[in-house]
Amino acid sequence: MLFILKDTEGSSFNILVVDDEPSYRKAMKRLLSRDGHSVTLAEDGIDGLRILENKEFDMVLTDINMPNMNGWEFLAKIDTLYPDLPAAVITGLSSQENIAPVDTSMAKRILKKPISIHDIRKLIDEIL
Numbered sequence: 001m002l003f004i005l006k007d008t009e010g011s012s013f014n015i016l017v018v019d020d021e022p023s024y025r026k027a028m029k030r031l032l033s034r035d036g037h038s039v040t041l042a043e044d045g046i047d048g049l050r051i052l053e054n055k056e057f058d059m060v061l062t063d064i065n066m067p068n069m070n071g072w073e074f075l076a077k078i079d080t081l082y083p084d085l086p087a088a089v090i091t092g093l094s095s096q097e098n099i100a101p102v103d104t105s106m107a108k109r110i111l112k113k114p115i116s117i118h119d120i121r122k123l124i125d126e127i128l
Helices: 020-033 044-054 072-083 117-127
Strands: 012-020 036-043 059-060 087-091 109-112
Touching: 012 044, 012 109, 020 036, 020 117, 036 044, 044 059, 044 072, 059 072, 072 087, 109 117
Parallel strands: 012 036, 012 059, 059 087, 087 109
Antiparallel strands: none
């Protein structure tokens, strides 16, 4: 479960959250929005790519286990199309299942669900 600890002072960013679980997407949007970030949601990698074609983002947070296009495929595409776009994985998969099929540098960071808002804030500070 995620908790709000306190408001973050500082920069706000445009963040794309890609996850096939509607409740998780909504929770992430609510939490990140409370910290002043602009959050756009995508239900899978295909939807995420469509959104990236039309809007600039400072960061992408993605799940791995999704239908249509999994997170590793999505990360490989954005690594090719948007090489300077920072990305992180937030997943419920085990460490063994999280191993990227080709290149683990596709995501700068991998966090395991459930995570706290403190973990998310730390991730944003480290990546951005």
